[in-house]
Amino acid sequence: MKLASLEYLEEVKKRSNADPQYLELAKGNNESYTLVLEPEPAQGVHERIVIGFNNVDGKMNEVWIGERPTLFTLSAPYGVWVDILRGKMGATKAITMRKLKTQGPFLQLLQGANRIIRWVEILTTIPTEFEGNYAQYNLPGK
Amino acid sequence: MKAVVVRGIQQFEVADVPMPEPAAGEVLIRVGYCGICGSDMEAYHTGMYAPGLIVGHEFAGVIAQVGPDVADWRPGDRVVVNDAVPCGECRPCRDGRLDACESLYMIGVTHDGAMAEYCVAPVRGLHRLPDGVGLRRGALVEPLSVALHGVHRSRLKPGDRALVMGAGPIGLLTLQCALVAGARMVAVTEVDPTRAALAQKLGAAVVLDPTRDNVVVNLSALTDGQGPDVIYVCTGAPQPYRDAISLVRKGGQIFVLGLCVEPVEADFMSVAMGDLCIEGSLAGRAQFAAAIDFVAQGRVDVESLITHEIALDDAVEKGFKLLDTPNSGAVKVLVRIGGELTADR
Numbered sequence: 001m002k003l004a005s006l007e008y009l010e011e012v013k014k015r016s017n018a019d020p021q022y023l024e025l026a027k028g029n030n031e032s033y034t035l036v037l038e039p040e041p042a043q044g045v046h047e048r049i050v051i052g053f054n055n056v057d058g059k060m061n062e063v064w065i066g067e068r069p070t071l072f073t074l075s076a077p078y079g080v081w082v083d084i085l086r087g088k089m090g091a092t093k094a095i096t097m098r099k100l101k102t103q104g105p106f107l108q109l110l111q112g113a114n115r116i117i118r119w120v121e122i123l124t125t126i127p128t129e130f131e132g133n134y135a136q137y138n139l140p141g142k
Numbered sequence: 143m144k145a146v147v148v149r150g151i152q153q154f155e156v157a158d159v160p161m162p163e164p165a166a167g168e169v170l171i172r173v174g175y176c177g178i179c180g181s182d183m184e185a186y187h188t189g190m191y192a193p194g195l196i197v198g199h200e201f202a203g204v205i206a207q208v209g210p211d212v213a214d215w216r217p218g219d220r221v222v223v224n225d226a227v228p229c230g231e232c233r234p235c236r237d238g239r240l241d242a243c244e245s246l247y248m249i250g251v252t253h254d255g256a257m258a259e260y261c262v263a264p265v266r267g268l269h270r271l272p273d274g275v276g277l278r279r280g281a282l283v284e285p286l287s288v289a290l291h292g293v294h295r296s297r298l299k300p301g302d303r304a305l306v307m308g309a310g311p312i313g314l315l316t317l318q319c320a321l322v323a324g325a326r327m328v329a330v331t332e333v334d335p336t337r338a339a340l341a342q343k344l345g346a347a348v349v350l351d352p353t354r355d356n357v358v359v360n361l362s363a364l365t366d367g368q369g370p371d372v373i374y375v376c377t378g379a380p381q382p383y384r385d386a387i388s389l390v391r392k393g394g395q396i397f398v399l400g401l402c403v404e405p406v407e408a409d410f411m412s413v414a415m416g417d418l419c420i421e422g423s424l425a426g427r428a429q430f431a432a433a434i435d436f437v438a439q440g441r442v443d444v445e446s447l448i449t450h451e452i453a454l455d456d457a458v459e460k461g462f463k464l465l466d467t468p469n470s471g472a473v474k475v476l477v478r479i480g481g482e483l484t485a486d487r
Contacts, residue, residue: 034356038367048367050359073358077367098415101369103358103388106409 002129003081004037004049009063013053015122016060022122025115026058031108034068036075044132045078072104082134084120091120145196145258146457146477151189154458159196162254162262164209169263171221173479174277175451176201176257178461179285180310182250184378184401186462191251198257199225199250202271202280204483212265220483222283222434223256224267225249226425241291241425248425257457257477269430272438276482278451279437282311282444282474287426287433288399289315293323295423296397298372300324305361305370306346307386308377309337311447311474312399314344316374318442321345329364331357331382336449336471344443352381361389368392374399380406387412398422447474454479 001008016022032054039045052070053063080099083089092113094100102109109116127141147157164170177200185191205219215221228235228243235243249255249263256263271280289312298304304325306317309332320328330341330349338349348364350357361369369391375382376399383406386396396418413420426433436442449472452460461475 034359036359036362038362048363050356067356067359069352069354069356073356075358075362075367096411098412101358101388103385 001127003085003131004035004051004065006063006065008126008128009051009053009065011126012123013060013063015126016119019118019122022115022118023058025118026055026112029055029058029112029115031055031072031112032068032070034070034073035081036073037081038075038077040078040132043079043134045134049078072102072109074100074102076100078131079134082130082137085123085128085139086137087124091116143259144454145254146198146454148185148191148193148195148197150193152186154186154197154462156455156457159258161260164207164212164262166210167212167264167266168209169205169212169215169265169268170207170209171203171223171256171261171263172206172483173198173201173203173256173258173261174481174483175281176255176477176479177281177285177311178257178457178465178475178477180312180378181401183462183465184403186466188403190403195250196254196256196258196261197250198255198261198477199248200281200284201256201261202277202283203256203261203480204277206260209262215265215268220271220277220280221268222271222280223249223263224269224287224427224430225251225255225284226427227264227267228427241423241427246425257454257479259454259479269434272434275434275438277480278448278476278482279444281476282447283430283433283437284426285311285474286315286319286436286442286444287430288312288424289319289426290429290433290436291426292316292374292397292399292423293319294429295421296372296374297395297419298323298325301326302371303327303365304329305373305389306330306341307373307375307382308332308379308400309334309341309349310376313374313376314340314447314473315442315444316376316399317341317346318344320372320374322436322441327364329361329370334469336469337473340446340473344446352385357385358389365391369394371395372397376400378402380404384408387416387418390416390418392416393418395419395421448476449473450475451478452476
């Protein structure tokens with residue numbers, strides 16, 4: 001399924017909420033997030049993609065496409081997100097190195113590093129289609 | 143004479159005080175209008191002005207009397223006063239950084255101010271008001287000079303994109319100055335609907351309400367994903383200071399014009415990683431004459447900022463207390479004291 005599509009987000013929610021390790025790490029988390037995938041026309045990615053979700057006591061509650069005010073907003077060029085999902089760049093490293101531009105209480109975000117790492121591991125199990133030239137890195141899923 | 147006097151935290155009162163006398167190098171000014179500034183509000187909340195002080199530094203009036211040794215000025219001259227007069231002798235002054243003077247003489251801050259029927263001012267701070275600029279608009283020259291100085295000092299270049307955080311009087315004037323300076327797009331963040339509408343009217347490309355809009359997403363769309371080149375923080379609230387660091391583009395500048403009394407925790411690693419510049423300025427001494435010209439030429443609309451004109455007797459109840467009320471619709475509250483005084487009064 002296409003990265004950041006509603007179908008993809010619903011799958012993320014389903015798999016995250018079914019993962020005991022993730023749920024243990026996310027327990028008590030009530031944060032909301034916006035993720036921005038910036039276009040890269042040179043790579044064939046022409047549209048900005050904006051998605052969001054919130055957690056209620058650690059479970060992904062609602063997922064959406066589009067803009068809402070959220071506690072955190074993480075933005076980066078499309079290729080950075082692809083690199084994270086391919087395992088070429090760690091998510092927390094991307095955050096600390098500001099490859100992912102972060103708006104929101106930074107320390108609070110870093111305190112959830114283990115949860116984020118597990119969450120990305122879950123994402124990599126989803127069959128994922130990337131846009132433009134990044135299609136060569138599509139994930140087969142597990 | 144009547145004046146607004148500091149008595150303590152949230153304790154300002156209109157009181158009878160002795161008439162001041164101009165000393166050598168000073169003039170006595172009959173005040174026409176005096177505005178309530180954001181810094182006066184900070185003082186109202188925090189007590190940062192000394193008890194007994196007469197407040198007020200945004201004003202215009204007519205010279206009533208000149209002190210000994212004063213040449214070039216005479217009774218009847220219509221004036222605005224640069225409220226921040228440097229000593230000219232300390233290290234910053236000698237380095238040419240007059241606004242950073244260590245002994246800044248500030249009318250209405252370190253010395254008695256102009257929310258009164260009369261005030262004294264050093265002639266070094268006087269500027270003539272040109273014909274065609276009334277005392278009402280003249281009272282907004284001082285805040286305009288602050289905004290103009292900020293934009294002048296910032297790295298904004300023609301064609302740049304800017305964000306103004308906070309659409310109070312300084313934010314609204316900064317918005318206009320940035321546009322005059324050649325910004326191709328200026329966005330504004332503001333939660334108060336009256337101020338947001340005014341920002342839109344005065345040329346903001348977009349006005350974002352952080353409680354309703356995702357500012358990152360919207361700015362990203364307006365700046366090709368880069369973020370603004372310069373962000374002017376013009377508010378006393380702490381959150382925008384934190385947010386600015388992650389909103390500005392890499393290599394961009396955050397310019398602080400607001401006064402946030404409480405310390406702000408901020409992500410300084412992003413400052414280093416983003417090669418950011420953070421600067422600030424307080425007063426507008428160097429741009430005071432330019433600010434007068436901008437008002438006279440109509441290049442900056444100061445009139446639209448005046449939402450309330452009140453009498454001196456009502457300065458506390460209908461001025462300070464009004465501005466202390468969230469979403470009151472107040473932007474610039476002007477205290478009318480002598481009004482548009484004619485030269486022969």
